[in-house]
Amino acid sequence: MPALSAAPFISARPWLKKLVLPFANWYANAAGYRKIGLRADDLxxxxxxxxxxxxxxxxxxxxxxxxxxxxxATQLSIQHKLLPKAEWTKPEEDVPYLVPLLVQIEAEKKEIEQLDTLSVMKKH
Structure with a gap:
């Protein structure tokens, strides 16, 4: 199950997005996964x-x-190296590709569960 996210709440408020965005970019860069060419969903x-x-x-x-x-990334980790800066994953390239599918799968499973537990009521 995907983790709960405050992103929709923050994105809906431009002033809050402007306040949080520098910290979010700093955190993503500090995590280091972009320096070895990974995207967030690869993790x-x-x-x-x-x-x-x-x-x-x-x-x-x-x-x-x-x-x-x-x-x-595994090979770079074994060698204790980073990619050249030109090959780092750029923030605009780091878009979710797996999370939308996970959300869709969760919705499908929830719908299936609701249909499986559906009870039929007879009218008299």
Missing amino acids: ISEENENVLLALKRLPAKESYDRIYRIRR
């Missing part, structure tokens, strides 16, 4: 069945790109 653990299902739904190109980024 989502594959131990959840919903994540595995979302990964199966990815287009072939996006799936290949994800695997490439993770393998390259």
Whole structure:
């Protein structure tokens, strides 16, 4: 299940977004995943069945790109190196590609659960 997010609340208020955005950018840069070419959604653990299902739904190109980024980051980690600054993931490239699928899968599962627990009432 995706974690709860304050992003919609913050995005709906321009003054709050302007206040929080510098901190959010600082935090993403401090995390270091962009320095090894990863995107935020690459960090989502594959131990959840919903994540595995979302990964199966990815287009072939996006799936290949994800695997490439993770393998390259693993190799860099083993070598204790970072990518050259020109190859770092830029903030505009770090867009969610897996989270929308996870949200969709959660909604589908919730709908299925509601339909499975539906009870029929007879009118008299």
